[in-house]
Amino acid sequence: xxxxxxxxxxxxxxxxxxxxxxxxxxxxxxxxxxxxxxxxxxxxxxxxxxxxxxxxxxxxxxxxxxxxxxxxxxxxxxxxxxxxxxxxxxxxxxxxxxxxxxxxxxxxxxxxxxxxxxxxxxxxxxxxxxxxxxxxxxxxxxxxxxxxxxxxxxxxxxxxxxxxxxxxxxxxxxxxxxxxxxxxxxxxxxxxxxxxxxxxxxxxxxxxxxxxxxxxxxxxxxxxxxxxxxxxxxxxxxxxxxxxxxxxxxxxxxxxxxxxxxxxxxxxxxxxxxxxxxxxxxxxxxxxxxxxxxxxxxxxxxxxxxxxxxxxxxxxxxxxxxxxxxxxxxxxxxxxxxxxxxxxxxxxxxxxxxxxxxxxxxxxxxxxxxxxxxxxxxxxxxxxxxxxxxxxxxxxxxxxxxxxxxxxxxxxxxxxxxxxxxxxxxxxxxxxxxxxxxxxxxxxxxxxxxxxxxxxxxxxxxxxxxx
Numbered sequence: 001x002x003x004x005x006x007x008x009x010x011x012x013x014x015x016x017x018x019x020x021x022x023x024x025x026x027x028x029x030x031x032x033x034x035x036x037x038x039x040x041x042x043x044x045x046x047x048x049x050x051x052x053x054x055x056x057x058x059x060x061x062x063x064x065x066x067x068x069x070x071x072x073x074x075x076x077x078x079x080x081x082x083x084x085x086x087x088x089x090x091x092x093x094x095x096x097x098x099x100x101x102x103x104x105x106x107x108x109x110x111x112x113x114x115x116x117x118x119x120x121x122x123x124x125x126x127x128x129x130x131x132x133x134x135x136x137x138x139x140x141x142x143x144x145x146x147x148x149x150x151x152x153x154x155x156x157x158x159x160x161x162x163x164x165x166x167x168x169x170x171x172x173x174x175x176x177x178x179x180x181x182x183x184x185x186x187x188x189x190x191x192x193x194x195x196x197x198x199x200x201x202x203x204x205x206x207x208x209x210x211x212x213x214x215x216x217x218x219x220x221x222x223x224x225x226x227x228x229x230x231x232x233x234x235x236x237x238x239x240x241x242x243x244x245x246x247x248x249x250x251x252x253x254x255x256x257x258x259x260x261x262x263x264x265x266x267x268x269x270x271x272x273x274x275x276x277x278x279x280x281x282x283x284x285x286x287x288x289x290x291x292x293x294x295x296x297x298x299x300x301x302x303x304x305x306x307x308x309x310x311x312x313x314x315x316x317x318x319x320x321x322x323x324x325x326x327x328x329x330x331x332x333x334x335x336x337x338x339x340x341x342x343x344x345x346x347x348x349x350x351x352x353x354x355x356x357x358x359x360x361x362x363x364x365x366x367x368x369x370x371x372x373x374x375x376x377x378x379x380x381x382x383x384x385x386x387x388x389x390x391x392x393x394x395x396x397x398x399x400x401x402x403x404x405x406x407x408x409x410x411x412x413x414x415x416x417x418x419x420x421x422x423x424x425x426x427x428x429x430x431x432x433x434x435x436x437x438x439x440x441x442x443x444x445x446x447x448x449x450x451x452x453x454x455x456x457x458x459x460x461x462x463x464x465x466x467x
Contacts, residue, residue, distance in 0.1 A: 001100055001121060002043075003128065005177065006035060007194050010296050011059055011329065012184035014194055016130055016177060018119065020098025025049040026072075027117060027130050028179050029062035031245055032325050036062075037069060047072045049095055051102070053132025053179060054114040055080065055238045057145050057231035058186055059298070060331045065244055077106045077115025083240045089115070100127075105166050107134040109159025110141030110186075112150075116166065118174075128175035129198070134159075135167055136178045138191035140207040142224055145186075145231055152224070156217040163208060163216070172199025183296070185228055225381070229402060230302030230330055237331050245328055252324035252335030256312065258349055261339045264312050269336060270305060273314040274323045275343065277427040281356040281443055285314060285346050288354075290431035293319060293326070295424040302330035304402045304432070313338040314346075356430045357442045361450035364417050364442075365457050375410070377418045377441075379429040380448065384421065386462035388452060398425045407436040419444035419451060 004017040008030060016027040017036055024040045024047045040047050047070040050063050054077075063074045064084060074086045075095070089095075091106040103118040110133040117130040133141035140163070143155035150158075176196045180186050189206070202208050206219055256264065265271060265287070273280055273288040274297065280290045291300050293315075305311070311334060315323050320338045327335060339345055347353055359367075368374055376393035378385050385395040398420070401407060410416060416438065420426040423445055430443050444451065451457060 001098075001127075003119075003177075004039065005194060006030070007181070008329075009183075010326070011298055012181045012190075013059055014177065014179055014181065018097065018100075018102070019043060019045050020100045022046065023048045023098045025051060025095075025097050025102060026066060027051045028053055028056070028132065029066050031060045031062040031065065031242075031329050033062040033066040033069065033245075036066065046070070048097060049102070050074045051117055051130070052076050052080075052086075053116065053130065053134070054111045055235045056133075056179075057227070057235040058180075058184065059329050060234055060237050060242060062245070063238075064241055065246075068244070075104075077104055077113055079106075079108075080113040081239070105129075107131075107162045107166050109143060109155060109162045110134055111145065112155075112158075114141070118170075126171060126174050128177055129170065130177045130179075131167075132179045133186050134162065135176060135201065135205075135207075136180060136187050136190045137176070137193045137196045137201070138205050139187040139189045140205075140220060141186055142188065142227070143220060144224060145227055145235065152221050153217050156220045157213055159220065160213045160216040167198070168202070168208065170198045172197060172202065174198045176201060185225070185231070185299075188223055188225070226399075228299065228303040228399065230307070233307055234302070234331050242331070243333050245325070248328050248333050248335065249321070249324055252313075252327075252337065253320055254337030255340045256337040257340060258345050258351075260337075261312060261346075264310075264336055268309070270309050270311040271314065272301070272305070272311055272323075273343070273431075274319065275314070275316050277424055278358075279316075280431070281358050281427060283347060283353045283355050284343065284431075286352055286354040287435055288314060288431060289435060290427050292424065292427070293322065298326045298330045300398070300425075300428060301327055301332065303399050304428070305332070307331060307334075310334045310336050312336050314343055317342050354434060356427065356434065358445050359417070359442045360445055361454050364419075364444055364451065365454040367417075368457065371415055373413050373415050375414045375416050377416050377429070378448075379418060379420050379425050384448075388448070388459055388461055390451065391458040391460045396429070398429050401429055401432050407433055407438070410438055412440075414440065416441035417444055418442065419447045422447045422449050 002019040006015040018025045089104040099122040105116045121127045144152040181194045271288040379398040
């Protein structure tokens, strides 16, 4: 028996490759499936099953493409309704894989069709459980993403029964392999580890402690942040199907001459620049939106960009395919191509260039007492802001900046100093503000990490939010 976890950090997503006696099962594959096929080929094995734990909301699964490429059936748990062929497994149905077995455990709560997969070894002993978004390290899946006509509290109540009847009875030594780790918006307090054991979770996971259903429901739904806007879109894509990744890549990897790029630009397409933040601020094509590959790229793209508009790319040369693939993971299929040789083509042709002024935290500290029109715009999350911020700063969380109304309330005479925690989100925010016509702004390098060390800057907290 061989198990490999494929962990994708920028999405905090885990897919799994399970092999026994030349037969392979893949659980929750990403849209780019080459790694699974390559590993199976290297091991002289064949992919027999593709298991889906639920309709994912935070990424587009590779299940359809992988099934077409291998002939392996797509398996969901009970109640999953799709627009393509799947095998809807019954609760407790068993699938044989070489010398091992995989048992379906219907575990509604995160979603109604959510299911876990219990792997038993050659001796029929439970070895590991692949929990999807039902159980994480330190958390359980949020119950507010796909509940049909049910409230979050009602679905959390169902999750309580799932935990009591399907998870807690498992032996302490059973390994827990979840679909996500820390940073994912599918839960609220995941630990840093990407796997655990049932025993460890019984000790340390708040949701697995002895408690009444009412206490469980209150604990699970308390403090849930608003889910990213693309979650509903991705869940729908996973239910209805999608264009093959090969087709998306064929179109998205079209090299565009300067003339072709300018023509598309004039047709009101989105221009996405994925270069590093420090490079972007020094010069970019006017109207571009920055989301750098170095951060949680796909997540921010899904949260901030329109899925309805076509898109053209400006990337670091050689990063075009990575950009297209990572965009496709969250459902962007309307990529029209990329500017050949990147930003240098634009700049060297003498075209108009925009920029964002970077300032150090100590420059902000020096400017604040002398500029009555200075406005600090803090684009961190509300809880980050509440835990410590510059006195008088405006909190405009980046995830709320997909609403144009939130970008247009500043006065023309205001001088905006934009910052986040470390400098990545603030450049995204500055590019969005620039695109909407706000140009008197500066990006604070190092963000709050540097600002909080400035002794002349008054900081405060919001106790009402933190309590």
